[in-house]
Amino acid sequence: MPLTINDRVTKIAVSGIRQFSNQLVHYPDAVNLTVGQPDFPSPDRVKQAGIFAIENNLTGYSHNAGLIELRSAVSQFFKEKYKFTYKAETEIIITIGASEAIDNVFRTILEEGDEVILPAPCYPGYAPIITMCGAKVKYLDTSDTGLKPSPERLKSLITEKTKAVLFNFPSNPTGITIDSQEMDALAEVLKDQEIYILSDEIYSENTFSGEHRSFACYPELRDRLFLIHGLSKSHSMTGWRIGFLLGPEALMQHCIKIHQYNSVCAPLPSQHAAIEALGMSKDVPAEMNKEYVVRRDYIYGRLTDMGLDVVKPNGAFYIFPSIKEFGMTSFDFATKLLKEGGLACVPGSAFSEYGEGFIRISYAYAMPVLVKGMDRLEAHVKLLRQQQQ
Secondary structure, three states: OOOOHHHHHOOOOHHHHHHHHHHHHHHOOOOOOOOOOOOOOOOOOHHHHHHHHHHOOOOOOOOOOHHHHHHHHHHHHHHHHOOOOOOOOOEEEEEEEHHHHHHHHHHHHHHOOOOEEEOOOOOOHHHHHHHHHOOOOOOOOOOOOOOOOOHHHHHOOOOOOOEEEEEOOEEEEEEEOOOOOHHHHHHHHOOOOOOOOEOOOOOHHOOOOOOOOOHHHHHHHHHHHEEEEEEOOOOOOHHHHHHHHEEHHHHHHHHHHHHHHHOOOOOOOOHHHHHHHHHOOOHHHHHHHHHHHHHHHHHHHHHHHOOOOOOOOOOOOOOOOOHHHHHHHHHHHHHHHHHOOOEEOHHHHHHHHHHEEEEEEEEOOOHHHHHHHHHHHHHHHHHHHHHHH
16 A cells, blocks of 8 residues: 555645745845844843853753743733733643644644634635644635725624634734724624634734734633734744743643643743743834834835835735736736846735735835835836836
């Protein structure tokens, strides 16, 4: 009998983000605006805390759920900033990035034939995990509603097979946030539905105006809500791999089993660095955001001056302009832009079929890179329009 591969794995593909960023090796002179990785260094105090842990042999295992000191710091962070409380002892797990937290939840709750609603365009890391769990994705199209989920559409998608819905605000790939009224309307739909809610808030600290609001602020949703968070984006700690999974004790006692057998615990030096990030370095995100706003405003201004249709984002470090006027798929547009225009971005189709007709540009890059990138995009857009005449 020949050896085989799990059929579910064969049906998933490499992320569209990585497909384009990986091509850059063949285009060494191209400007890269593909990856959402902050260009800032990790804060000095955070680095020193990690070094101290290594030099003092704090390199073994921790409790499966993570150091109680770190879980307490996470609990205190949400209590101080967002006015809700999760118990450090039983309602918080430190994970290997937010990605593991999402995988952990889906593997805990999903069964064969379940359905999960994803507002789309959406981060391409969600659907493959759902597929590998034997469940099915149902996309909630936001492409014609200002890139925000419609409560009416959400309600229409809920069936007896619906197991969960996942929200991501601020959004990757759009940078869009929703206001209190819009969140209230979604919560109103969900309060009487027996489905789980995942709230991926990894970009919450990268909110540029107003206050980020969490789905965890609704008491009527808390008994079936999982909150995903972490330090990768807020503190430029992508490689430290520290995420937070928060949820009700009755559910977390099962999530910890998945986490235990998957990874045992998050890396201990990174956990000690995370304590510092949430302590003396908790104001770092606000400093980074000042620069992100400058970059956002510059990119938005350049795109609108080019005549491209685009919604101004209020968070994360992405912008999602429409390229529908050029009459080609987003993959073809991005490929042509890379090969002929010398600029790498991500085709909207990487974020589901509802991202078709858009491209994602990351402005997690220094201003000289962004200026060069926008100059190349402007020249490419002008050339395409001339060819259409």
